[in-house]
Amino acid sequence: EIVLTQSPGTLSLSPGERATLFCRASQTVSSSYLAWFQQTPGQAPRLLIHGASNRATGIPDRFSGSGSGTDFTLTISRLETEDFAVYYCQHCGTSPWTFGQGTTVEFK
Amino acid sequence: QVQLQESGPGLVKPSQTLSLTCSVIGGSLSSGYYHWNWIRQRPGKGLEWIGNIYYTGTTNYNPSLKSRITFSVDTSKTQFSLRLSSVTAADTAVYYCARDTVTTPRALDSWGQGTLVTVSS
Numbered sequence: 001e002i003v004l005t006q007s008p009g010t011l012s013l014s015p016g017e018r019a020t021l022f023c024r025a026s027q028t029v030s031s032s033y034l035a036w037f038q039q040t041p042g043q044a045p046r047l048l049i050h051g052a053s054n055r056a057t058g059i060p061d062r063f064s065g066s067g068s069g070t071d072f073t074l075t076i077s078r079l080e081t082e083d084f085a086v087y088y089c090q091h092c093g094t095s096p097w098t099f100g101q102g103t104t105v106e107f108k
Numbered sequence: 109q110v111q112l113q114e115s116g117p118g119l120v121k122p123s124q125t126l127s128l129t130c131s132v133i134g135g136s137l138s139s140g141y142y143h144w145n146w147i148r149q150r151p152g153k154g155l156e157w158i159g160n161i162y163y164t165g166t167t168n169y170n171p172s173l174k175s176r177i178t179f180s181v182d183t184s185k186t187q188f189s190l191r192l193s194s195v196t197a198a199d200t201a202v203y204y205c206a207r208d209t210v211t212t213p214r215a216l217d218s219w220g221q222g223t224l225v226t227v228s229s
Contacts, residue, residue, distance in 0.1 A: 033212070037216075044221055051212070056217060092215065095170070099154055
């Protein structure tokens with residue numbers, strides 16, 4: 001099983017600031033199978049990034065993904081109020097698919 | 109725009125079987141372009157992938173749950189289902205159904221709103 005470790009656990013920032021979230025895999029993950037999700041309270045996760053760097057339909061360009069191998073990054077260039085949420089990385093390569101434990105982006 | 113909607117009992121007794129159905133609205137289960145997934149989230153916790161099913165009935169289960177889960181698909185009703193047997197309190201969670209693309213880059217691109225299932229006597 002591929003373990004995805006996200007850091008930091010919590011990011012305390014203000015609107016307008018840049019957020020950088022990390023996801024490290026215990027084994028190499030093909031970029032084609034690495035995704036990022038956003039989840040707000042009481043809502044289902046929303047796909048932000050797939051294929052490590054491709055924005056999903058309707059996702060603003062302030063969200064970007066990068067990385068390869070075992071290290072992946074989600075960057076939010078300028079935080080908007082609605083971006084304060086929990087973010088998960090996830091791989092859908094070899095079974096079982098797994099999620100990281102999440103990074104909470106909170107108001108500073 | 110496809111929509112997914114979970115349905116089923118919100119309360120299940122310990123040792124019984126949890127059964128949920130996901131309705132696919134505005135789309136076809138048998139297009140061949142997608143797998144149909146179940147994911148759960150225990151209260152206050154992260155996300156756990158349970159497994160997926162293709163319209164042909166081919167399944168891919170999470171080994172941690174494989175002995176207790178059964179998926180099925182009804183293409184005529186555009187529904188797919190989850191059965192989880194011998195439930196305990198540890199199976200209390202919000203259960204989501206979701207679609208993933210067969211071709212790369214793969215991703216869980218559409219989700220239901222989730223349904224809370226509580227295991228309690």
